[in-house]
Amino acid sequence: MSSGILYLYKRSVINTIKLIFRKPLKMFGLLFMVVYFTALPFMMKSMIVQFELANPAGFVTMGSFVLVYLSLPPMLSYFKRKGVIFRQSDINLVFTTPLSPKRVLIYGMFKSAYMSFVFQLAIFVAAIFIFKISPLIVFLYSFTDMILSTASSYSLATLMYASENISVKAKNMIKYSVYALLGIISGAILLSVYQNGLSVSSIQLVIKSPLFLLIPFIGWQISYMNLIILGPTMINVVASLLYILMAISLFYVAKKMKCSGDYYEDALSFATDYEVLIKRNNNGEALRFSSKKKAIHNTKSILQGNKAQVIFSRQLLTHRRQFKFFIRFFDIIHLGIGFLLLFIIHDEFNNMDPMIFFYTIMGISIYLSTFFAALNNWRKEFDNYSLYLIPASNMSKLFYATLFEHLTSLIRAIFIVLPLAIGTQMPIIITILAIIVFVLMRAMIIYGGILFKDIVGNAIGQTLASLLTMVINMILSLIPMGLSLLMIVFLEVNSTLAFIFVVFYCLLINWFILLISANKLGHIEALI
Amino acid sequence: MTNLILFSECEEIYMLKVYDLTKKYRKVIAVDNVSFNVEKGSVTVLLGPNGAGKSTIIKSVTGLLRYKGSILVNDLDNKSIEAKKCLSYVPEVPAMFPLLNVREHLIYFLKAYEKEIDEDKINDLLERFDLSDKQDKLGNELSKGMMQKVSICCALIVDPELIVLDEPMVGLDPKAIKELKKVVLQLRNNNKTVLISTHMLEMVESLWDHVILMNSGKLLGNYAKDEMGDKDLEYLYFENTGVDHE
Numbered sequence: 001m002s003s004g005i006l007y008l009y010k011r012s013v014i015n016t017i018k019l020i021f022r023k024p025l026k027m028f029g030l031l032f033m034v035v036y037f038t039a040l041p042f043m044m045k046s047m048i049v050q051f052e053l054a055n056p057a058g059f060v061t062m063g064s065f066v067l068v069y070l071s072l073p074p075m076l077s078y079f080k081r082k083g084v085i086f087r088q089s090d091i092n093l094v095f096t097t098p099l100s101p102k103r104v105l106i107y108g109m110f111k112s113a114y115m116s117f118v119f120q121l122a123i124f125v126a127a128i129f130i131f132k133i134s135p136l137i138v139f140l141y142s143f144t145d146m147i148l149s150t151a152s153s154y155s156l157a158t159l160m161y162a163s164e165n166i167s168v169k170a171k172n173m174i175k176y177s178v179y180a181l182l183g184i185i186s187g188a189i190l191l192s193v194y195q196n197g198l199s200v201s202s203i204q205l206v207i208k209s210p211l212f213l214l215i216p217f218i219g220w221q222i223s224y225m226n227l228i229i230l231g232p233t234m235i236n237v238v239a240s241l242l243y244i245l246m247a248i249s250l251f252y253v254a255k256k257m258k259c260s261g262d263y264y265e266d267a268l269s270f271a272t273d274y275e276v277l278i279k280r281n282n283n284g285e286a287l288r289f290s291s292k293k294k295a296i297h298n299t300k301s302i303l304q305g306n307k308a309q310v311i312f313s314r315q316l317l318t319h320r321r322q323f324k325f326f327i328r329f330f331d332i333i334h335l336g337i338g339f340l341l342l343f344i345i346h347d348e349f350n351n352m353d354p355m356i357f358f359y360t361i362m363g364i365s366i367y368l369s370t371f372f373a374a375l376n377n378w379r380k381e382f383d384n385y386s387l388y389l390i391p392a393s394n395m396s397k398l399f400y401a402t403l404f405e406h407l408t409s410l411i412r413a414i415f416i417v418l419p420l421a422i423g424t425q426m427p428i429i430i431t432i433l434a435i436i437v438f439v440l441m442r443a444m445i446i447y448g449g450i451l452f453k454d455i456v457g458n459a460i461g462q463t464l465a466s467l468l469t470m471v472i473n474m475i476l477s478l479i480p481m482g483l484s485l486l487m488i489v490f491l492e493v494n495s496t497l498a499f500i501f502v503v504f505y506c507l508l509i510n511w512f513i514l515l516i517s518a519n520k521l522g523h524i525e526a527l528i
Numbered sequence: 529m530t531n532l533i534l535f536s537e538c539e540e541i542y543m544l545k546v547y548d549l550t551k552k553y554r555k556v557i558a559v560d561n562v563s564f565n566v567e568k569g570s571v572t573v574l575l576g577p578n579g580a581g582k583s584t585i586i587k588s589v590t591g592l593l594r595y596k597g598s599i600l601v602n603d604l605d606n607k608s609i610e611a612k613k614c615l616s617y618v619p620e621v622p623a624m625f626p627l628l629n630v631r632e633h634l635i636y637f638l639k640a641y642e643k644e645i646d647e648d649k650i651n652d653l654l655e656r657f658d659l660s661d662k663q664d665k666l667g668n669e670l671s672k673g674m675m676q677k678v679s680i681c682c683a684l685i686v687d688p689e690l691i692v693l694d695e696p697m698v699g700l701d702p703k704a705i706k707e708l709k710k711v712v713l714q715l716r717n718n719n720k721t722v723l724i725s726t727h728m729l730e731m732v733e734s735l736w737d738h739v740i741l742m743n744s745g746k747l748l749g750n751y752a753k754d755e756m757g758d759k760d761l762e763y764l765y766f767e768n769t770g771v772d773h774e
Binding site: 002003004005006007008011012015016019087088089091092093094095096097098099100260261262264265268 | 587590591592593594607609610612613615616617619621622623624625626627628629632633635636637639640641642666667679682
């Protein structure tokens with residue numbers, strides 16, 4: 001590897017460590033992530049034990065699954081000259097320097113190697129403590145497979161990504177062959193499950209069959225795991241030898257392959273798209289690669305309202321120009337959820353307790369708000385210098401910047417609540433309260449996210465901030481549920497009154513978080 | 529025989545040779561069959577309005593794009609490692625390694641070009657571009673103007689035979705522009721070759737030896753300052769591009 005690239009790695013690691021020490025909370029977040037991934041197998045232990053997989057054979061079964069379904073598909077992305085992340089800095093400062101394009105590619109692939117290191121570490125720990133494999137064997141497997149799989153996968157990736165001789169037709173043929181292979185393996189597993197019942201042994205029947213173990217590359221790699229972990233058989237010895245031979249051959253071919261850097265242009269275009277994507281991700285927008293340009297619809301609307309109201313008015317206008325219909329596909333899905341709920345509880349149409357109805361809606365609101373992020377249009381507004389020049393209070397600016405999201409919540413709340421309310425003939429007051437609470441709970445999670453993730457997160461690091469936001473939002477959402485239940489069950493308060501209490505609680509919390517957040521958002525640097 | 533010798537001698541005066549360069553982005557022809565040479569030890573300006581194809585030529589020269597035609601740097605294929613050792617590049621949009629500080633960027637470049645680490649030279653460049661007090665700042669802590677200065681320092685530190693600058697003045701403060709102009713003239717005096725792509729006429733008026741005029745991907749003309757008499761860049765630009773002066 002070039003001394004420049006080695007220097008780049010070395011200094012990046014040193015400066016990362018320095019940065020971590022400068023911000024101890026970030027270090028805590030990083031450590032938490034490493035511990036979390038390492039402990040992940042322990043969290044899944046009961047499931048592993050339940051399926052009788054907590055033994056070396058179970059390790060091989062799960063390992064085979066990971067190799068087939070998690071390692072193979074990413075390989076295909078190399079054909080499209082994707083999958084290796086080059087940033088604009090790499091284009092400017094690495095591509096134009098006197099480095100061979102193959103070395104540049106290996107540099108690109110190595111940048112994400114730390115993820116596989118954490119993954120390997122998790123597997124290492126799980127193999128010893130959950131799957132009860134001897135540490136010596138685990139070490140032998142991890143060490144040798146790391147060399148073999150790195151050599152084979154990096155060489156294969158180099159051949160697919162950087163080759164200037166493999167035609168598009170040939171690449172497509174290989175790509176479709178791999179898809180077909182995945183389809184055949186999945187089909188065989190499904191057939192085995194259909195014939196022998198849903199059990200681990202049904203799956204093992206397929207992944208331990210000689211035919212499967214002799215499939216080039218993936219089968220050979222799994223055979224090698226079988227050989228080291230479970231011991232030799234005629235098939236796995238032969239397939240393992242083929243695996244070693246393949247790793248050496250691929251390495252040789254990749255080393256000899258001619259590469260003048262044809263892929264630089266695709267990497268350049270990918271880097272440009274990626275920078276846009278990262279910026280959008282930092283702004284909390286959905287991540288999606290799209291080369292299609294959106295059509296702009298002609299609307300005759302004009303901006304209405306004064307001061308901070310124009311923020312909302314502009315968002316409405318933009319929405320009308322971007323989309324033909326006000327209601328979007330994702331909103332319609334909420335109508336589907338409403339009918340699904342109706343279908344699930346159809347046996348209890350006539351005797352559904354308003355309490356169960358109300359808490360079900362609250363639960364759905366918390367679930368959807370936690371796992372499906374809001375549009376975050378407010379962030380785009382606060383990244384715009386002109387917002388700070390509007391002569392209005394920060395609180396009203398933040399409120400109007402998020403109002404569109406509340407409007408969306410209202411539509412979704414109506415879609416979810418109405419089918420259920422009509423189907424169960426719920427009193428109108430309960431239905432209205434449920435809709436209001438759905439919107440307010442979602443607003444609480446949106447404002448909580450603004451305060452803890454976007455504002456506090458800048459100081460403590462995004463990883464820890466995301467975790468903190470999730471915990472605090474969960475607490476804030478569960479408190480009214482718990483309190484209202486206490487009121488109904490122990491204090492025998494009328495349930496409608498308890499629900500009105502929930503509404504007021506949510507309003508108060510929203511106002512409070514809005515107030516604190518708005519105070520922090522007085523200048524554009526608050527979000528940097 | 530005499531012709532051959534003359535041809536060979538003639539060829540050696542060029543640091544960069546571009547033959548029949550054509551670049552298409554899908555159906556759009558960005559550069560259409562362009563050929564030109566850049567003399568060793570000269571300052572050549574690639575001039576044209578937005579969308580003329582200047583940046584595409586620069587990116588092709590630096591080996592970032594696929595193209596039809598041939599580009600030779602110091603008589604070597606521009607994509608070869610040997611050619612890249614002769615060339616350094618200041619991109620239009622600067623971007624830094626987020627986890628390397630300013631000084632480390634320069635050391636990285638010296639190492640990438642397999643040159644000795646010369647602390648005095650690093651200090652001198654940092655001083656010239658007002659970066660001495662920013663040398664410990666990480667790449668992601670720099671403003672766009674600072675990044676541009678660091679990009680220029682990175683390109684200069686390796687002492688290249690050919691330096692390619694794509695809109696280098698954009699984002700620079702007046703002192704840095706003045707310093708860059710001084711550096712360009714010094715490079716020329718040291719027989720280094722400079723290729724600058726720009727549309728800022730007044731910025732390069734005092735620098736150019738040759739100007740290559742482009743519009744809509746086509747080469748409009750290639751002029752030497754010596755042959756132009758009292759005609760300045762502004763005159764050449766508006767005369768050739770047909771852009772309305774008023």
